[in-house]
Amino acid sequence: MTQRESSRPVTVGKYQLGGNTKVYIQSMTNTYTKDVEATVKQIKQLTEAGCEIVRVAVLDMVDAHALGEIKKQISIPLVADIHFDYRLALEAINQGVDKIRLNPGNIPKREHVMEVVEACKAKNIPIRIGVNSGSLPNRMAPTPENMVATAKHHVDILESMGFYDIVLSLKATDMNLMIEAYRLAAKTFPYPLHLGVTEAGTAFSGAIKSAMGIGILLAEGIGNTIRVSLTDNPILEIQAAKEILKNLGLKDKVPNLISCPTCGRIQYDMIDIAKRIEQYLLKVNKTINVAIMGCAVNGPGEATHADIGIAGGKGEAILFRRGKIIKKIKESEVYDVLVEEINNFDDSIQDHEKGA
């Protein structure tokens, strides 16, 4: 059994993290949490894009007091990200959050940690311990062993209080360090793992780095929830996360776009159509393969294997549906026809023959 399936299940709102094959997508808002309207607006956009768990930063009591109102207006589990101040954790729990991110070793007094633990126990709320390679205590060198030892220090505090609803993250900016740290954590702890490459960078390079680090671990059966960290609009984090999960076969109801790289044989404006269809597919919740191919040389082959496909010609394209040629369409109509075909596609019928 993989770490994903054998990890101790914890409840995060309507979801069970750990103890199953599910990998949840999460992100973090970059609004001020005390600005309820802006935060709720961003969470709703993230939810529409496919975010399943959302975290907000809680810097002070004004932020903490806003959590209840935010929670009321959203439909996905809410996580409060807290550093050092146990009173913020108590207020977040009081406001009804579904999980808190807090390192108990950073709270000086044991009785204060105990208060947080008791409040979490009473409401069945898990705690995520987050270890980052850049902020290990006592100037420890950032190694997988030291990261796991730091996590263990926090875990021991919670376990000594009879608290086991724990989620762990061991993020690093260095992808190889991150992979090794999670591998070691998966062997060391029974708890669900939250995967991420921290401070991964801007959208393009950060998405690649995250896809490699997170993807390698997921492929090994490690990881129960993922956060792609990008220096950009968090909506892009969700899009990247969905791509990672889809390509590993860990998420269904996500469309797949097949498109050729184009070459000198192309005779219509395929790149523009492919980009527009890719944007359109972000809002589609179907298991569907859409192929957009440049020409009649390789095009029909891929297009016929897809659920919906086009192979371009001179100012026109051939439309395929479930392996069969349907009709020729003018270049100017390709986008609209594809959108209509995608909308009409029934992904409960997977046999190409049946729907032809």
Ligand code: SF4
């Ligand atoms: S499908 Fe046609 S246009 Fe696209 S790369 Fe292949 S040969 Fe070139």
